[in-house]
Amino acid sequence: MELKPEMANNLLKTSSLSMRTKFLCQTGLPLYSTSHGFHEEEIKKKLQQFPGGSIDLQKDDNGIGILTLNNPSKMNAFSGVMMLQLLEKVIELENWTEGKGLIVRGAKYTFSSGSDLNAVKALGTPEDGMALCMFMQNTLTRFMRLPLISVALVQGRALGGGAEFTTACDFRLMTPESEIRFVHKEMGIIPSWGGTTRLVNIIGSRQALKVLSGALKLDSKKALNIGMVDEVLQSSDETKSLEEAQEWLEQFIKGPPEVIRALKKSVSSGKELCFEEALQNERDLVGTVWGGPANLAAIAKKGKFNK
Template identity: 30%
Template sequence: MSYTIEEKEGVLLFTLNRPERRNAINDELMEGFKEVIHYVHTHDTVRFLVITGSGEKAFCSGGDLAEFHSLVTEEQAFSMLSKMAEILYEWATLPIPTIALINGAAVGGGCEIATACDFRIIAREAKCGFIQGTLAITSGWGGATYLFERGLRHDRALKMLVDAQVYDSAQLEEVGFATKIYDGDKFVALDQFIEYMRKINPGVHRAYKEIEIRKWAEKNLKQRVMEEVAQCAKLWEADAHLEAVERFLAKSK
């Protein structure tokens, strides 16, 4: 199975389990996201949703180009991109706190997933980056839209996007992307992070999330996300992207 879902003491843990592919997203993992979202909406016992990656090297490397490289037209790209963008929008607007427990590299779409979470707890040795620009495309799951909503200073958020480089944990903390940097065991770090939250009535958490969700509704967040998807889809079918993907796949062999 390419993912696991486990609830324990109010924490729902969603683990991406494709370490041999650096936990890259494929159709099966997209279905896993849907399963998790449905679980949250149907189980009042869940207080926190945590996503992490299996293994020690990667949180998530984004979309699996080995599976998605056959998508070459704007229409084909939009179909895949919008599917994941819809999923991430549902994720971002869940009524409970969401936490990205980043155990390793979170790049491309993996960085977008982390950005869609409320909090990002990042291993000191981990790196994150919106590297889509190196493939001649933009973020395509709504990541840029969420990044500009996360309170980073505008110039720092924009530079993170246009640099298309990976940032180490110190840089991520400096620009405000990291909520917390941790050393050692990731689950110990998680327990420490939610220690005080656990003591608060979950109705309080849901009320504060609703405030954020109302703000996003007023600012047409979903429409802006889908416009971001459309822009990426246009770039996807361009020769510059198709050639960059071929170079990447050749290098990966």
Template identity: 25%
Template sequence: MYTTVELKKEGRLAHLTLNRPASMNAMDSVMMKELADVFEELKSDVSVQVLVIQGAGRAFSAGGDIKAMLNPDSPMDIGSVMVDVSRLAKALYTLPQVTIAVVHGAAAGLGFSLVLGCDYIIAEEESKLAMNFIGIGLIPDGAGHFFLKERVGVPQAKKLIWSGKVMNGQEALEKGLIDEVTAQGTGAERGEAFAHKLLASPIAAMIASKKILHAQKTKELESILAMESEAQVAMRKTADHLEGIQAFVGKRKPEFIGK
């Protein structure tokens, strides 16, 4: 049914795996649409109470697929992509499940937005977590502004967005961005143990609390998503963005001019 992600349901527990390992699970337009579809499917499946999200291969997700952005044969339609990015962020935030992100390797850009949208985040010590859109002259999308602000507040969110700082698991924990650090190579096992601990708890009450807390913020989330979409379409047309992606592909330092 899905080509870039895999969803497995086992009773009250579901596992969602980002499955483009050859590309470090970089998100192309197909994956963005499929993630939105999966989350919307799970919204109507109240039999599932816990969702674990992880990446196949050596990373959680390297973020948006930069090579796809540059492909002249099939240029990425930023307008329709932003519709799917907004769909996936809103559906993720309003899921009637407790969501657990398990991070190993890179969780960057849109991949990090997806992680931050989860209720509980476990990262391995040597993970590389970064809201690094700034490096290619873009702004966070996938509700990156909203999820960061919810986690750490506006001043710290601005610092992280503007610097694009890459953090390991311990650094991200110290900043309050994630909930738990685990030893290298043990993330999946720890995520599984935590999921089963939740399932053995009064989880219906936990889900009800999540719904109450998140319902108050959904209108703000929608407003931020609309603003992110509009700004990202504008940023994609800037000289700095073009320079950023060309420098990234050419493995050189970009020269930005503020336009």
């Protein structure tokens, strides 16, 4: 049988779509590899030289995890070791099949002031900067693609890389007296952890340009007005605001983990893939829940969920 050019092109297109979709939906796949000049083990060795602080993860039985940036003596700035630990926690969360939601917060009423300047000074060459950029983009892209509904709880200040981290979460909540600020321009650089790209997706290119070029201080009211955050919490107390954030998140994670996780994956593909690829991925995800326990139980209720 003769394969016509149109048929060949369609086959190639279908194959390409399938491969790209599969690539996105597989957990643990980085953006950059040695083909991009990225040598992960080399940057890991360099980051290991800058200790301090920790990334703490608590996984609760209700399916909500709490990821805490813990380096309060430096406003929870990321040391090199913390960057390595963040990747370790992301990998752990990729394998947490019972998980449905995640809250990211900073210790002692501060979100994060970005990178520890000691590490920044030591990694001062353009080559080091590119390597660190690729490492953190890899990590935060994997974080963004987690099949968990994630919320950044901004208490105190989220500056620089800390502000970038908030954009990797699905939602952002702020306490009344908190602040988000992309201070990169004042440091003579631009966001390097994927923050610009994600910020444009959140608030649009015009607002993003204002926020970045003006190094604007986004208090809770201004951030809410431009769509940077989803809600301003009532309390500024560290414990009470965390409780508020948990209550806020719980309304979106009611249901079996397999359904919540499939929903998150489907939305992620709709955001990152082209239309045809996203439809194909939605089809594949339907196959993981259709006729499953949650689906059969809902059907057995005979429409009681409509009441």
